[in-house]
Every structure is written in structure tokens, then in C-alpha cells.
Amino acid sequence: MLESRRRSSRVILQIILTILVIPFVLPLVAMVQGSLAGSGWGNYLAVLSVPELPLFFRNSALIAVATIVIVYVFTMLAAFGFAKLHIRGKSFYFWLLIAALTLPEVVLLTPLFATMTSLNLYNTYWAVILPLSALQLPFTVLLARNFIDGIPDELIEAARIDGASTVLAFWHIVLPLTRPIGAAIIVFTLLGAWNDYLLPLVFLVDPSTQTITQLPQFFVGQFSNDQTKVLASAVITALPEVIAYLCLQRLFERGLSAGALK
Template sequence: MFSHQSLPARVISQVFLLIAVGVLVLPLGMILFVSMQGEGPVNYLRVLEGTPFVRFFVNSAIVSVSTVVLVTLTATMAAFATSVLRPRGAGIAQLLLIAGLALPAIALVVPLFYAVQSLGLLNTYWAVIIPLAAISLPFGVLVASNYIRSLPVEVYEAAKVDGATDRQYFWRVLLPMCRPILAVVVIFTFLSAWNEYLLPLIFIQNTDMQVLTQVPTYFQSQRLVDTPKIFAANVLISLPVVVLYIALQRTFQRGLSAGAIK
């Protein structure tokens, strides 16, 4: 990285790199430090034993995995249609997706609530899955479209010459080639769904169906805030995201590079 730079440039680059690492690592260190205050490691046991952590974990897993599957398949199909098949209106669809990215999620809460209510989905997992998928879909389609357009068109033409239908090309050829960008979509969608707080709070009134982001509220009230246990809960909540990133790290990095360079 620094082999073609002069000594002062290498020193400056490394100093800025260390500053960036420090900015990222310092908050994580503070979270771990505060979570160990008071009762120490017992804080984590209090979180696991004093809240419906396991039940909320299952609920979060159901919502997050369902959202990831729905967004990944729908975004890839839409990207294939707009980038390869290119039917009429594909350009307009792309503009609408960009407009969807520009809208803040909070602005969609009220219309989404009425839509979910009219469908009779309140107090169900779908009440959260469908809105989360709708909010995450524009990003997934845009990054998948950019990646698919960077693939050689000869691959599609060769598949058609061999007699493959569009459906066969999508499932047997395109999806395996899209694994790097799919890892990007999976991680960002899972991160968004796993950390969602507002939508489950509004759309699900049944306590047994709440998600992990509600766990820290068990340690705060009007008169008392148990900060170490709140931080311990946040550490436990973040672990699945860390595990997912470690599992998909190499594919994720290839997807980011491929999506940025055409």
C-alpha cells in the first residue's frame, strides 16, 4: 500500500490510519469497559436470566433471516430484469429506487402502519418483515444492478446459445456469479433488520413477539438506569452481526470491490 510513497507520505498515511482505527475501536472498548462495571461478568448473566433474551433472540432471528431472504431474492431478480432483460420502464424503475433511497425511513412509518393494518398483519412477524424488506429493497437492487452490469454480456449470450431460458440462466449461472455482491446485500440487510427498534415497537404489541432491541429497556425506568447491564445487553445483541461478518468477510470485501469498480 505504501511502497510507492515517500517516507513523509507513508508516515502521514499511517498516522491517519491509526487515528481512524482509534476512532472505531475506542467506542467499542468503552462499551466493553462499562459493561463490566458493577457486578462484572455477572452483568451478562443478569441480562440472560432477567429478560426474555432467548425468546427475543428467536424473534429477531425469524424477522432478520426472513427479511434477508426476501430482499436478496427480490433485489437480485429485479436487478436481473433491469440490467439484462431491460423491459420498458426499466429506467423509470431505477429512478423510483433512487427516490426510495432518498426518503428517510421515519417518513414511511405512518403509511406503512396503515398498509400493515389494512392487510390485517398487526402483531405478526410479517408486520415487521414486509416494511423492513420494503425499506431495504432499493439499496439491494441498486448494488446488485451495478454488479450485474459489470459482468461480461457474453456469458448471457453463451447461455442463450446453449438453449438456456432466462429462468435457468438466473438460477444456474447468474446467482452463483453474484455471490460477492449477495454477501454485501445479506450483511447490510441483516444489520438493518437485526438492529431495528422502532418498527417492532409500533407494529407488534404482543410482548412475546418482541425483538432483542427491546432488551435494554428492561434495565431502565423513570428513576433508575442500570447502565452496565444496558451495555452488556448491547454487547450480546451485537454478537450475531459480528459472527455473520466474520463468516462472510472475504466474500463481502470482494463484493464491495466489485460493486465499486466496473
């Protein structure tokens, strides 16, 4: 983009870049540094020896996996229907779904609270998985439909003429072709579920069902506000996410910026 033929101008660009990026790195440095203050690595040992810790991770993983399965299956079916099949009043149904795109989860709290309590789902994973999936679907369907729209009709028609049913055409032609967008949807849903704070806060009260986003609060209580241990717990919960991102950089970048891919 910018021309930097001369070495000096290249150095200047590098310096500007470095100065601009420092504010983005400093909070992470402060986090690690703060977590090692006081008793040093002892903070980590104290956090890791809390018996509930693995439960928080297990709960987050369970919720994320269930949400991904629901979102992926429903998204792919609906996106194929919307993109390639005949549906009377299709655009009406589509807009019905898309209108929910801007729905903030906070407006669902009261009705869901009343409903989940009467269905005996309060304080179960379903109380988080169901609204989380429902909120992700409008967006993921939009993404997948736009992608499947780009697959030529002829491919599907040809398969049907060769005797394949719609189901087979979907399974053998559409699904393999949607892998890139499917991966982006999975990563997007994974992070949405893993990082969600409000739904677990309201619907999961028992520490044995809570998720990792509740950990900082849990540790504030556990270590009577010992900041160094709270920060150590933040590092421990952040680490899997950072590692996953470093391993799957492209997928994460595509999944998280998918919000503007319309």
C-alpha cells in the first residue's frame, strides 16, 4: 500500500506501527505481570488447586459444543432451503429471521427466566444453549445463504436429473462446497458461546454449572479479592483461547470478521 523504497522511510513506518500497537499489547503485559506479583507462580498454583476449576471449563465446553451442533445443522438446512429450494413467501420468512439480527440478549432475560423456571430448565445448560443458538441463527443463516447462493444451480439440477434426491444433492454437493463458510460459522459460534457472559450469569447459579466467564467473579469471592490470584485466573482462562487462535489464525479472523461479510 504505502511506498517505502528507501530504508529510512521503511524504518519510519515500522516505528509508527510499533508505537500504535503498544496500547494493544500493554493490557496483556499488565495482566501477566499482575498475575505474578506477590507470591509469583504461587498464584497460579493456588488457582489451579481450586477443585471447581475444571468444572467451569467442562461446562463452557459442553455449552459451546451443543450450541455449535444446533447452529450448524439448522443453519445449513435453512440456508440451502432459502438459497436453492422453492418456498412460497420465501422472502417473508427470511426477513422474519433477519429482523432478529440486532436483538440484544438482555431483552430476552425476563421472558426466558419465567419460561425456563416453569419448564424446570432453570439452572440447566439448556437455559443457556437454547437462547444462545436462537440468537446466533439469524446471522449464520444469512452468511450461509449468501454463500450457497453463489453455488451454480446447474450443479444441483444435474445431480437431481441423475436421480439423486434433494437430500443426496445437499449431502454430496452442497455440504462439501460450503466447508469454508461452515468453518467460519463454527468458529464464530464457538467464540460467541465461549465468551458469553450474561446468559450464564442469569440462568446458571450453581458453581458446578457455571462457565469460565463467571470465573473472575468466582475467584473474587474465593480469594477475598486478592487481585493477583484473580489476574492469574484471567491468564489461565485466556490461555486456551489465545492458543486456539494462534493455531487456527485464518479461521478465527474469518469467523470473527464474518459480521461484515454480507
